[in-house]
Every structure is written in C-alpha cells, then in structure tokens.
Amino acid sequence: MSHSTTGRARAIALTVAALVSVPLLAGTSVAAPIDMYAPYARAAAKVAANGTLLAQKNVAESRKVATGQYCVKVSDPDIDDLKDAAVHVTSNSSWATFIVQPQPTPTCLNDPNTITVFSINTSDNWGDTAFTLTVQ
Numbered sequence: 001m002s003h004s005t006t007g008r009a010r011a012i013a014l015t016v017a018a019l020v021s022v023p024l025l026a027g028t029s030v031a032a033p034i035d036m037y038a039p040y041a042r043a044a045a046k047v048a049a050n051g052t053l054l055a056q057k058n059v060a061e062s063r064k065v066a067t068g069q070y071c072v073k074v075s076d077p078d079i080d081d082l083k084d085a086a087v088h089v090t091s092n093s094s095w096a097t098f099i100v101q102p103q104p105t106p107t108c109l110n111d112p113n114t115i116t117v118f119s120i121n122t123s124d125n126w127g128d129t130a131f132t133l134t135v136q
C-alpha cells in the first residue's frame with residue numbers, strides 16, 4: 001500500500017470515528033419543560049408516564065425510578081416543609097389510584113424536597129401513568 005493510500009485510509013477512519021462519537025458526546029436532546037400556569041398552586045408539575053417533566057411551576061425535576069414509582073423535586077425555597085403541604089395528584093391518561101408521600105422516602109433517596117408518587121393500575125399493580133401534581 002502506498003503512503004498516500006495509507007494516509008487516505010487514516011483520514012477516513014478518523015472522520016468516521018469523529019462522526020460516530022458526536023452523538024455520544026452530545027447525548028440525547030430533551031426539551032426543557034414549559035412553564036405551567038397554576039396561579040393558586042405554590043408548585044405544580046405535569047409528568048409523562050416515563051417520568052419526563054413536561055410542564056412545571058417551582059419544580060426542579062421529575063423522574064421515574066421504577067414501574068409506577070416517581071420522584072418530583074420541588075424547587076420553591078418558600079416551601080420549607082412538604083410533609084405539611086396539601087399535595088394533590090390527578091391522572092392525565094388512564095385510570096389510576098395514587099399514593100402520594102410528601103415526606104422523605106427511600107424511593108426518592110430521602111430527599112426532603114421531593115414528593116414520592118406511586119401509581120396503581122386497575123389490576124392492583126404498579127403502573128406507569130401520566131399525572132399532574134399540585135402543592136398548595
């Protein structure tokens with residue numbers, strides 16, 4: 001193989017490696033949640049069934065930790081004790097029963113600023129459900 005062929009092969013290999021690594025370095029793009037209009041709530045979140053935070057008011061993040069188990073982190077510094085707050089959850093999609101724990105739980109790493117939401121489907125099993133949460 002000639003020197004120019006070897007150089008060309010290296011250039012092609014480096015170009016391919018660079019193109020393949022760009023998505024890995026950049027990661028996947030996730031749209032920022034939109035601001036939520038909730039004038040009478042101190043905090044609110046619209047959460048997708050996969051745990052993505054779709055809309056928020058004074059909420060830093062949401063995540064799904066397991067099937068039907070979610071953590072919603074409140075970011076309002078004026079809400080200093082979630083366990084005394086009125087928290088309400090409503091399903092955005094299918095029928096579900098919710099168990100809401102505003103006090104720290106192991107599910108959400110005992111974070112005092114995080115609300116744990118459990119969703120139970122019609123078969124009495126954990127089930128992924130989109131929901132809206134408000135804190136009064």
